[in-house]
Amino acid sequence: MSLGSTLLPSRLHERLQVERWYVHEFIRKEAIPLMKPGMMVLDAGSGHEHEQYLRRELLATGATLHTCDFSPGPGVDFTADVSALPFDTGTYDIVLSTQVLEHVQDPKKVVSEMARVLKPGGHLFLTTPQSSPLHNLPWNYFNFTNLGLRLLFDAAGLQILKEQAQGGHFALLAYNLHWTIRFIQRSALPPLLKKPLEFIGRIVFGLVLKVPLLWLDQWDKEPLNTQGWNILGQKPPHDEHS
Numbered sequence: 062m063s064l065g066s067t068l069l070p071s072r073l074h075e076r077l078q079v080e081r082w083y084v085h086e087f088i089r090k091e092a093i094p095l096m097k098p099g100m101m102v103l104d105a106g107s108g109h110e111h112e113q114y115l116r117r118e119l120l121a122t123g124a125t126l127h128t129c130d131f132s133p134g135p136g137v138d139f140t141a142d143v144s145a146l147p148f149d150t151g152t153y154d155i156v157l158s159t160q161v162l163e164h165v166q167d168p169k170k171v172v173s174e175m176a177r178v179l180k181p182g183g184h185l186f187l188t189t190p191q192s193s194p195l196h197n198l199p200w201n202y203f204n205f206t207n208l209g210l211r212l213l214f215d216a217a218g219l220q221i222l223k224e225q226a227q228g229g230h231f232a233l234l235a236y237n238l239h240w241t242i243r244f245i246q247r248s249a250l251p252p253l254l255k256k257p258l259e260f261i262g263r264i265v266f267g268l269v270l271k272v273p274l275l276w277l278d279q280w281d282k283e284p285l286n287t288q289g290w291n292i293l294g295q296k297p298p299h300d301e302h303s
Contacts, residue, residue, distance in 0.1 A: 077271055079236045080288065081114065083227035084159050084188045087291040088115055091223065092155060092186045098123030100154040105129050105143045105175055106161030110136025124155075144170045148178045155184050160289075162189040164200045169213055176217035182298040185219060190289035192233055194240055207290045219294035227288040229281025235274040236288055238266040 076082055096102060096119065107113055107128035113136055119126050129139040129146065141147045143158070144167055156175045165171045175185050189205050207224055214221050228236075242262040245255060 076275070077268070079228065079232055079239065079271070079275070083225075083232075083288065083291065085115060087188060087225060088157065088159065088186060089118065091291075091293055092157060092184070093118060093122060095155060095184065096122035096124040100124040101152060101180075102126050102155045102157065103129060103146075103148070103153045103175075103178065104157045104159075105146065106131075106158055106164070107137065109134040127153075144174055146174050146178050150177050151180045151183075152178050153183060154180055155186065158185065158187045158189075160188055160190065162187065162205065163193070163203050164197060166202060168203060168205075169216055172213045172219075173217040176219050176294075176296055179296040181296055183296050184222075185214075185294040185296075186291075187294070188227070188289060188291045190227075191287055193288070205290065207292075210290055210292050214292065214294045217294075219296060221292060221294050223291075223293035225291040226284035227291060228275075229278045229284035230286040231274045231278035231281060233286055233288050235271045235278075238270055238274075241266050 075085070093115075100122075102119065102124045104113065104119070104126065107130050109130070109132070110116065113128065116126075116136065127138045128136060129141055129143065130137045131140065131142050133140040139147060143161065144165060156179055158171075158175060162168050162171060172185075172187070175187075179185060187210070189210070191204050191206055193204060195201050207226075211221060211224075242259060245259050245262055248255065250258065
């Protein structure tokens with residue numbers, strides 16, 4: 062259990078999880094309000110159930126949720142590569158892809174596959190990093206700018222309806238400071254030095270500095286230096302390839 066989860070209200074603690082908060086708020090504010098009973102929703106690259114942080118909220122909409130991941134396990138409905146989805150063209154009203162694209166070898170093909178399984182007029186909600194330490198090795202191949210993502214959506218025949226940065230410079234700084242704790246944990250520092258540094262880091266980087274940095278971030282109106290991007294795309298209502 063983290064220090065923040067012990068000391069802070071749950072909503073504030075979630076706000077301080079900068080690597081997740083921008084993604085979760087994007088899905089909550091943009092995707093979930095569109096979901097209705099009878100709709101088909103695919104979480105492409107969902108991870109296992111303990112990684113499906115918004116699973117309960119998605120199911121509460123009454124929409125039919127299918128999860129797909131290359132690794133079988135709890136909470137995974139379909140085991141498949143997201144570059145070759147095992148679904149008919151035009152199956153889903155909404156496709157979610159959160160922090161997945163950096164882990165695939167052919168991003169262009171993956172975005173095209175997600176567009177293929179959308180119904181005409183359907184929506185793709187995609188999030189992915191621009192700046193991130195290497196993680197989930199060895200499957201960490203790319204980081205993306207919004208300009209590169211525009212090319213992928215255009216190639217897949219998707220119109221971009223919304224493009225949102227995952228915070229600005231100060232949020233990214235808070236994120237990197239938080240990662241410092243993990244680097245201390247993984248370092249070759251002597252245990253007598255590592256433990257106190259980790260404790261201090263949790264207080265200073267995980268809480269004391271993070272709060273003012275996130276407050277400052279509201280004034281970054283042109284986020285060139287961001288954690289990543291949230292993109293909402295739509296398949297044309299009368300797609301000739303559907």
